[in-house]
Amino acid sequence: MISYAKDTYPLFTDKDVRGMSKFFDLRSFGDVKARSEQISNRIRGIGGSVIPPPPPNGDGPWSQEKIDLFEAWVKEGCQP
Ligand code: HEM
Numbered sequence: 001m002i003s004y005a006k007d008t009y010p011l012f013t014d015k016d017v018r019g020m021s022k023f024f025d026l027r028s029f030g031d032v033k034a035r036s037e038q039i040s041n042r043i044r045g046i047g048g049s050v051i052p053p054p055p056p057n058g059d060g061p062w063s064q065e066k067i068d069l070f071e072a073w074v075k076e077g078c079q080p
Pocket of ligand 1: 012023041042051053
């Protein structure tokens with residue numbers, strides 16, 4: 001099983017967490033689950049600029065492996 005605590009949480013860097021803190025908390029299972037569809041789109045550049053943003057604001061777009069892992073977490077129903 002793919003879980004937020006084991007798999008999804010470590011995908012987010014402290015820079016991501018700080019950058020997003022005024023919108024929602026990437027370290028919160030509930031917040032990330034609630035926005036999973038939007039996050040899934042934006043990491044693929046759908047519905048807005050690709051996230052995370054390039055330096056210096058962010059650490060740039062994710063690798064395909066990270067995207068696939070997040071997508072698999074969503075597909076399995078966003079397990080805690
Ligand atoms: C993997 C990491 C990140 C994820 C999953 C993420 C996710 C998102 C999502 C879902 C939105 C849309 C929010 C909404 O419309 O309510 C958003 C917007 C935004 N994010 Fe992030 N973000 C990440 C990293 C960052 C970083 C590092 C910054 C640095 C400053 C940042 C800055 C912003 C800003 C300024 C917006 C509003 C403008 C826009 O929608 O593009 N984010 N992000």
